[in-house]
């Protein structure tokens with residue numbers, strides 16, 4: 201079976217070497233040395249000042265919303281993974297969906313101002329498929345209306361914007377290091393900020409609100425991650441250059457094989473150094489999508505409907521018309537892309553896709 205993605209695994213011996221250290225120290229979690237080392241290495245790699253390693257990307261979003269004490273309405277994108285919306289609702293805020301740009305699939309900044317009310321407290325936008333949002337336009341609107349900006353950077357590891365890591369932008373940018381992501385720590389996530397006071401506050405939130413062994417600065421939750429997860433992160437970070445190069449090769453190969461079919465992918469932000477982490481294809485109709493899925497399944501392969509359904513149709517949100525997102529969500533598929541993918545497999549998938557849409 202070929203799935204839409206397959207986690208990268210480092211050589212077992214390299215992971216075992218870290219395990220030996222964990223066994224020596226008998227220090228398994230609670231801000232251990234490997235967690236610290238990973239945070240330092242991630243900051244170095246991304247070129248950011250402040251980063252906290254967390255349990256997962258969803259807790260990262262929740263902590264980002266919590267640390268600002270956001271209330272009321274949060275403007276967000278309907279085209280993302282469900283966690284972008286569920287975190288807003290879980291934190292007692294109301295998501296207000298602003299439709300996406302048809303080419304980049306990111307939130308359309310020209311539609312944001314019309315959605316702002318006196319209850320709006322923030323903008324939470326996803327750099328979808330690792331493609332940076334129109335960061336400048338969003339920043340301008342946020343400044344003008346005094347709104348916080350949180351970016352969901354779950355897909356954006358390795359992406360740059362204007363020569364700097366995309367995690368540098370926004371008041372907080374979150375990451376997910378889930379096993380399905382380009383760079384992973386099995387389960388894991390992070391918050392990145394330029395503000396040291398904010399980082400400190402989030403470090404309390406991560407650890408039950410503790411600011412000392414017997415004192416609590418604030419209401420907190422358990423967002424800590426373990427030495428075992430940090431060890432996987434340290435192993436995988438050594439291979440990140442190869443991982444990114446391979447994703448680009450896969451992207452370019454699919455693009456050349458599918459070039460004569462009249463299909464769309466996404467328009468990459470011109471200011472981006474892109475990570476190519478997914479291979480999204482926008483088909484001409486939902487019917488084509490079903491045909492492609494069926495053909496691939498017949499060959500024991502699976503593509504995923506990233507992202508379906510459109511989040512503005514969830515049963516726990518106020519309905520908002522987002523026609524572009526609804527349309528794209530019905531017609532998009534991500535084709536398989538993973539580190540040890542063979543060119544012959546890409547060729548075969550491309551042939552299956554072409555056959556399915558020409559029938």
Ligand SMILES: *Cc1c(COP(=O)(O)O)cnc(C)c1O
Pocket residue numbers: 256257258259280281283284326352354355375376377378388389
């Ligand atoms: C994966 C993902 C998340 C959630 O991350 P977890 O680490 O799985 O909790 C959030 N947002 C987006 C856009 C994602 O793709």
